Amino acid sequence: MESTEIFKKVRKIEIKTRGLSSHIFSGQYHSAFKGRGMTFSEVREYEYGDDIRNIDWNVTARFNKPFVKIFEEEREMTVMLLIDVSGSNDFGSQSQSKRDLTAELAAVLAFSAIQNNDKVGVIFFSSKIEKFIPPKKGSSHILRIIREIVDFKPVERGTDIGEGLRFLTSAIKRRTTAFLISDFMTDKSFEKEMQICANKHDLVALRITDRREMDIPKVGLVKFRDSETGKERWVDTSSNAWHNAYLQMIENESAELNREFTKHGIDNALIYTSEDYVKPLMQLFKKREARR
Known part of the structure; x- marks a missing residue:
């Protein structure tokens, strides 16, 4: 991506998310994520x-x-953004990809945090820790974070959420509020790491998904390519048996993930690429505020 294109994209995200933070989220953020x-x-x-x-x-x-x-x-807190940059986040069936949505969510959370005088840091992870940006304050720091998200090129394309959680637990000593932003598409178990991290930090999960991943149209024989492993396979999307099995797998994985969130007391929100993220974020904030 050319530098001028990066600048335009960063500026667009900044204008939108800074406005949302100032006029919608800042008060709710303050109430939902109080100091120590x-x-x-x-x-x-x-x-x-x-x-x-x-x-x-x-x-x-x-x-x-x-x-x-x-x-x-x-009041002062440290906020960590734990961001999944694996290959599956490049997918998007409509106006934006999961990576684009992640950039906006990270930006609106970061701007809300600095308006409350909080420090913000970032951990980019794929199947390994790709980059660590230590927590700091200030708008210039937030703009650097947005630029990194927009233009970041991970070395690996796989996903290891447990590795990201392990790094957060070991690198950040004081209790922090950590937003885990991911599509949670992985075949590696991370429940143990999630439990340990949730016991030490205030862990919040934002699950990013695209509706097309759950609703594949019946268009006959289609070649699918795994964006993380590169493996390809032909699928008869017209087959009712394949559709039913696929939907059952998606439902089972989603139910298991929700059980783990509930078991370990992790607040979470499901956010779609094709829908406004303001509503699910506000619901998450208000739910936390109601418990205090």
């Missing part, structure tokens, strides 16, 4: 309805009337 805890700020006189557990007894005794401690949220 509360720190003492000051004291004030007790008012009706205040929690008596917050009474500062030393100040109360000194002034002979009740005072309560005021706490402020320890």
Whole structure:
């Protein structure tokens, strides 16, 4: 991709996602992804309805009337974007590929994070760790991340989600909010790594998919090519038996993935390339906010 084309694409993503972050997501993000805890700020006189557990007894005794401690949220967090850059993300049946959608999601999350004074870092992974960008603040840092996503050329084309999760767990020592953005198309198990990572970090899964992957038209004999392994095979898409078996496989894999998310307490959202991602993200944020 030419540098001018990259610049135009980055600029387009920046304008769209920065606007969404400012006008839609920033408030919900703040509520859904709070800081690590509360720190003492000051004291004030007790008012009706205040929690008596917050009474500062030393100040109360000194002034002979009740005072309560005021706490402020320890707002600053570290946000890590764990991005799948394997070959299957090049697929897209309509206006954008899964890779294009990933770039927009990463950008809107990154801009929402820096508006709340959070650091943002990125781990690109395929069947290995392709690149690690340490967490930093600032718009220029976010634009670098977007440029990397738009123009990144992975060395490998396979997928090893467990490898990405292992690296995150070992590289980031303090508890962080981590967004795992992937189509989760892999034949390698990663449940153990996901469990360990979810115990250490606040892990959120964003599953990217294209509806055509679940709804293949009946157009006769078609040659399919695996974008990660390069293997090819002929399939009779007119066969009802093949269609039923394929749909059953997709449903079983999706159900198993959802069971693992639920088992390990991982918030998640399913996002389609052909649909607006604002609604599923907002639903995810509101679900988290409701639990707090």
